Amino acid sequence: MSKIEVKDLYKIFGNRPDRAYDLIEQGYTKDEIQKETGLVVGVQKANFSVSQGEIFVLMGLSGSGKSTLQRLLNRLIEPTRGSIVIDGTDISTLSKQDLIEFRRTTFSGMVFQNFAILPHRTVLGNVEFGLEIQNVETGKRQEKARKVIEQVGLQGFEDHYPSQLSGGMQQRVGLARALAVEADILLMDEAFSALDPLIRRDMQDELLELQSRLKKTIVFVTHDLDEAFKLGDRIAIMKDGKIVQIGEAEDIIANPANEYVSEFVEGINRSEILTAESIMQKPKETAKHNDGPKTILHKMKNQGLSSMFLLDQDRKLIGYVRADELSEYLKSGKAEDKTVPAEVIHDAEKVDGDTSLTDIINIASGADTPIAVTDKQDKLRGIIVKGAIIAALSKVENTSSPEEPVS
Secondary structure (H helix, E strand, O other): OEEEEEEEEEEEEOOOOHHHHHHHHOOOOHHHHHHHHOOEEEEEEEEEEEEOOOEEEEEOOOOOOHHHHHHHHOOOOOOOEEEEEEOOEEHHHOOHHHHHHHHHHHEEEEEEOOOOOOOOOOHHHHHOHHHHHOOOOHHHHHHHHHHHHHHOOOOOOOOOOHHHOOHHHHHHHHHHHHHHOOOOEEEEEOOOOOOOHHHHHHHHHHHHHHHHHHOOEEEEEEOOHHHHHHHOOEEEEEEOOEEEEEEOHHHHHHOOOOHHHHHHHOOOOHHHHOEHHHHOEOOOOOEEOOOOHHHHHHHHHHHOOOEEEEEOOOOEEEEEEEHHHHHHHHHOOOHHHOOOOHHHOEOOOEEOOOOEHHHHHHHHOOOOOOEEEEOOOOEEEEEEOHHHHHHHHOOOOOOOOOOOOOO
């Protein structure tokens, strides 16, 4: 379900912006339009949607239009053409008064790079500020503010002033103030850029933890690709006011839309972005819980495998068995009951679909069988073989590879 729908949105700075539209359609660049008309193209023909509960990242270099586009979403900057539909309401058509009311109920405000907290107010006073503007009764707004202060880890600092806080703590105050009004949409513009790297990573983790509980719709602006890939459910990469590609991190890495995007992602650490789900493959064969040793060995021989995963009747992972051990078991004459004994069933290395390639590499280094990818119910979704890991690291477009027998 879409929370935000943006259609053919433009922002042209300067008089008579209509002069720019034909030139844009003719393929003129931003610089050429400015030279020809004196107009500055802030955003051109933006089309995208943001789902309920999604973190949608706008990223690009300075001057790409990312902050302008974000400010268009709540009309801090007025669009020159196009529509912005939020919860079914086209806010580009609202009067000033209706827009103010809409902002109060829909947007949690903005969290900026420079914190933008009030120096003469305490932490509590800053966090309750948005509720105060909404004329919420004192006791109720302070109760809400204290609850949010606790959520962002500032409990005990309610009476401190901003000058008494570290940069990371000040940014938490800004985040808490935005959350306190309990609106659905949160706009964050370079919110963590002014922080040192360690605090910045902590704040990114904090935001993801809060999002897992609060499920806000967040539009996050950044120029940092690593930050975009860490936080974004989807990322829109911008250049010269235009969105050049939208997609999940893995899509953008695997299939960059043009040379500009390719250069952007060239230095990215793929092992931190790619996940188990992106490199797993369907197993050639699996053993059922009621398969006997001879049946399983027959399956292994047909597929050229030296080990095989064993599943129960619900396809939940039991473990794995090895061909050499099953053969020895059969030779011993102990297989009359036609069942696989517990002593030849081994615990399997397993991960969930979101496990990073970095973690998978660490697991694979000590494993002599493929790694199982399971869901929350422990059902087998796929397997990861070493060839797929090597392919992913070497940036091969097709990360799948033939299943490898393990000896």
